[in-house]
Amino acid sequence: MRMDALKFVGKRLLLMIPILIGISILTFAISNTIPGDPARLILGPKATPEGLEALREDMGLNDPLYVQYGRYMGGIFQGDLGQSTYSQKPVSADLIRYSPATFELTLFAMVITVLIGIPLGIISASKKDKIADQITRIFALIGVAMPAFWLGLLLLLLFYLKLGVFPGSGRLDSGMSPPTYITGMYTVDALLTGNWPVFKAAVMHLVLPGITLAAITIGMITRMTRSSMLEVLKSDYIRTAHAKGAPENRVLYGHALRNGVMPVITLLGMAFGHALGGSVLVESVFSWPGLGRYAVNAITYLDFPAVMGVTLLIAILFILVNLIVDTLYFFIDPRLKHN
Amino acid sequence: MLLNVNELSLSLKRAGKYSKILDQISFQVEEGETVGIVGESGCGKSMTALSLMRLLPEKALLEGEVNFQGEKISGYSKRKLEKIRGNQVSMIFQDPLTSLNPLHTVGTQIEESLLLHTKMTKKERRKRVLQLLNDVGLPRAEDLIDEYPHQLSGGMRQRIMIAIAMACEPQLLICDEPTTALDVTVQAQILELMNKIKKETQMGIIMITHDMGVVAEVCDRVIVMYAGKIVEEGPVLEIFQNPKHPYTQGLLDSIPKLGQRKEKLGSIPGTVPAPENMVVGCRFADRCSHAMDICRTVHPPMIGIKENHQTACWLYEEGDEKDGSIGSHKLEAALH
Structure with a gap:
């Protein structure tokens, strides 16, 4: 089984090479045909x-x-990766500098997505067509339909300008110095060094951009969890569980959830890619010093090496995340281990 | 009496309106007795089984009474019913592959009933699971306990289902087409196992099947269902030798017999009417070669042909068919 999983991962890593070459050719060709000197x-x-x-x-x-x-x-x-014509620094150095902020934001959004999206989907499925289901449906639709920059502005208006409960820009309060550099993600670094005030500030700063970035993926995951759970709840082994005398909650969480969550995990991989892409807009709205803002600047200044660097990095990340997702199946579904 | 079902009716919501799937079904099961419920697909056999333990879709309307060991369980709350399910009354389903959870090991799935209904320790449960695997004739129980359903053959899976059902030593076992999805040789093995279990326990068994061969193999008594109603009921031997209802006769005629080279096997023309457009009189009338005028206007009542042998057909009347003329009850009904 271990060997199978390793073989699988190895094969997929090799497959990455042609994909990345394809992406690099495409990006290179596109950025060089854009008019502009x-x-x-x-x-x-x-x-x-x-x-x-x-x-x-x-x-x-x-x-x-x-x-x-x-x-x-x-x-x-x-x-x-070449020299950025805008920052006058090597692109690789820029990527190392800006990517932790984006990872932090994206990961935070994914955590919110899992913590909110999956439970909402389960509730929605178990209370199908009842009020809880209808309310979740409306929220999921709003989340999916609302453009991220618009939602970001609304949240800023309400929670930053009106109520003042959450900070509205940057990664830390002004005047606060970042924690000792370990991963570059302030929350993680602050936790590792036990720097509580910085940790708290970093989390507070993540809330609004995080929710903005997660709104769409929460909606997607909620709907997917719901439909997948409904499908599973119709299956024969759920009837068997009921026939054994298992109470509703045990059937739902002990039998249905693990089966129902599988397509959701695949979608989570996709959602991660979506969030990485979405960070371009969200980072601009919240002045988040990450890859997204770097990419926007690079495009504006026709900084081709930088654009190429960001594109390739995001492509690699997206493929890696989906590889992790596919590998997860090996541990969730025993049927894959033996085939 | 172990189980007493009294005028059980079931309606399911289909395409926006309720239609009656079961119509006033009444029957009994004694301790140690195996009762077969036979009929074509769509006649309500499986729904009868699911209704007993209320394992029904949400929009189901259930009327009538189900008494189990003198307790009226049809009035039980869901929670109270869960204590009986898998504990005193167990079920085995048709397709053992889809009926087992693909992500749980065989051991976990058998153990679950014990976990839900007994106070056994982990060690005791493991011992009991191994014992059960042994009882249902599965070798190398120690390894099997950690395997997943997809690693097993169809016959082994059905044995696992039986082990799950037997875990808490139920008083009543409901089998819904337990051999239909299996190979013929495996069918025979499973039936053999059922007979062994039957001998060893004092369990009542309800065997739902469309296969008269299965009935002959394991049942003591048969209930023949047609379009949501019971049309004939009696001891196995009696039903096989002396079937009364034309539907039962048709079912028996459609079994190929060894040594007889018939040109054509008997078959019943037509299909079971859909619950949405149920006819007024006898539901079998449209497919019956003996159909009379009365059959199409009034539903025949259940009458006793002999002790224990009953049928619902206008061709007969109370107390055997000695009198061939139209009986008084037929006339009475005709006058309405």
Whole structure:
């Protein structure tokens, strides 16, 4: 069984390579066909044609596209993602600097999603067509239908400006210094170093952007859990459990939940990717210094190496998360171990 | 008397309106007795089984009385009924693969009944589970306990279902087509096991099946159901030798017999009427070659042909068919 799981993971990791090559070609091609000249953006409106030409030559922009791509990929294998034209720093250094904030926010949103979405889905399924189900349905629909930036603004308006219960921007209160760097995620680092005031501030700052980011995924997970649970509750082994004399709650949590949660886990992998993508908007609304905001800036300044770096990183993360999800099945469903 | 079912009716909501699935079913089961309920698909056999323990869909309307060991369990609350389910009354279902939870080990699933209904310690429960696996004829119980349903064959799975049902030594066992989903050889093994269990315990058994062979193999008494009603009831031998109701006769005619080379097996033309458009008179009339005018207007009452042998058919009257002429009750009904 262990061997099977390892073999499975190994195979999937190998499969990642062609996927990533495909993604890199696509992103590279797209970012190079966008009209706009990075050299002109760097040198500004007063640039001379000679200066522009020299910089283009220097940046390798005059080479054929496949040469540029080959040079880029050659660099990647040496850990070199190129130089960000906007921040004037290596893209890899920027990614290391900005990604912990995004991971923290995304993970927080996923935790909220699991803690709220799955229980709501279960309640919805067990009280099918009753009031609890209807209310959950409405909330789930609102969550899915509401654009993230709009919800973010509403939350800011209410909880930050009007009520003042949650902070509205950044990762920490102003003047507060970040905890000792371990993972770069302030909550985790603060916990590890036992820095309670910082931990509390970091969590408070996560609440509004976290809810904004999670709204859609909560809605998705709630509906999925509901329909999956309803399907499971109709099955013969649930009838067997009732025939054994198992009380309602035991049937629901002991028999139905584990079977019903499987498609939900797959969706969670997808939701994670969705949240990573969604962070671009949410980070802008909440001035969250993460990858999303970095990506928005990079796009505005036609900073191709940075855009490529962010895209590849998110793609790798998305594939890895889905790999973890698929591996989880091995531990939940015994049928996979033996086939 | 172990079980006394009195005028049990069941209506299910289908496409927005209630339609009657069971119509005033009455029957009894004694201790140690095996009663077969036979009939075609869709005649209400399984629904009868599920109604007894109220394992029904939410929008089900149940009327009538179910008395178990003198207690009127049809009036029990859900919680009170849960104490009986799997403890005093157990059930075995048709498809053992879908009836077992795919994510729980065999051991856990058998143990659950013990966990729910007894105060056994973990060690005692394990011992009992091993014993049960042994009782239902499964070898290498020690390994089996940690295996999952998908690793077992159909016959083994059904033995597991039987072990689950037997865990708390119930007084009544309800089997809903326990052999239908199995290979013929495995069917025979399971029936053999049922007969062994029957001999060893004083359990009452309700055997629901469409297979007259199964009835002959294990049952003491048979109830023949048609379209939600009981049409004939009697001891197995009597029913096989002297079937009265044309439906029962049809069922028996459709069994191939060894040594007889018939051109064609007997079959009953037509299908069971849907509960939504139930006819007024005898529900079998449309498919019956003996149908008379009265059959289409008045439903025949249950009458005793002999002691223990009853049928609901206008062809007969109280106290055997000695008198071939139309009996007084037939006339009476015709006059209405």
